[in-house]
Amino acid sequence: MAWQFSSNRPIYQQIMDEIELRILNGTYEKGMRLPSVRDLAMTAAVNPNTMQRALSDLENQGLITTQRNAGRTVTTDETAIKRARTVKADSLAETFLLQMKALGMTKEEALERLAGREEKEEEHGNNT
């Protein structure tokens, strides 16, 4: 299944987001060997050059390492993954608060909604 991309951002950045997400949520496990650039490009249905660029940038961020002989693997550096997860979470939280602010809510009100929502999710979870 080809990956979906939005039209307003460069595709290599969207590929980076997707692969980063897979690393952060464990779909791509620590130390796992990644598929080749060509295979990844074919799965995502994108230009191999674009995939290459995304992987190099992730490598610069420390989430991917290149092994001589073994191709690219997901980093085994726990701290790097934690750091990336915090950065991502902060940015999601910021977006959430901005959107709530646009709705006319204070931070406290926003957090209240969030807490209420969590309980609901749990209730739902218990019922099933």
Add this chain to the structure above:
Amino acid sequence: METILEARGLTKRYGATLALNSVDLTLPKGKIVGLLGPNGSGKTTLLKIAAGLLTPTSGFILADNRPIGEETKSVISFLPEQTYLPDWMTVTDCLEYFTDFYEDFDSKRAEDMLGRLAVPANKKMRTLSKGTREKMQLVLVMSRRAKLYLLDEPIGGVDPATRDYILNTIIGNYDNEATILISTHLIADVEKVLDEFLFLKDGVITMHDTTDNVRETQGKSLDELFREVFRC
């Protein structure tokens, strides 16, 4: 960056019609480039000149640093808009034909891909559907180890599933030393695979940029930009 195709002042006139009007163009090696423009903008003319099938009225064009001619034909693989495989040829005939004709033809690669297409080797071209013939032709063209591939509307007139197959064949066979120039007006379908693009309007190149740059600086897709630029 090394250049694979270069044109200066390239002009083609058909009687009173100016199909190409002093085109300047430099394409680097190792890129997938979209040649984008509405019908009648000169895309096919430009590709046919580069393939050595038409001679320009004036100006010059070099492929792999050589004037277009017999020598450049050996490094250029051209997919015309219409398939040219004769009706009476079988799949095997076509493979042999390409093996005889082109030194750089990788018959193993072609056989692998045709195997996946599940076309029986003894089938005659006449009996294949339009979509299958187009796929077959593309497989043959992409199985050459060329330096420059010129694909004229490879995804025009086929269903979306065939379109995916074709784009996958292009991505899967692409080696990053080669350049692929794809003409099309179906921008949304190809833009994910393009490094760069050219906008061709009334025989003039009006824009040459990278796809990332358009998204980065204008925050819009190539498809959106195309609709704006070529609004009727």
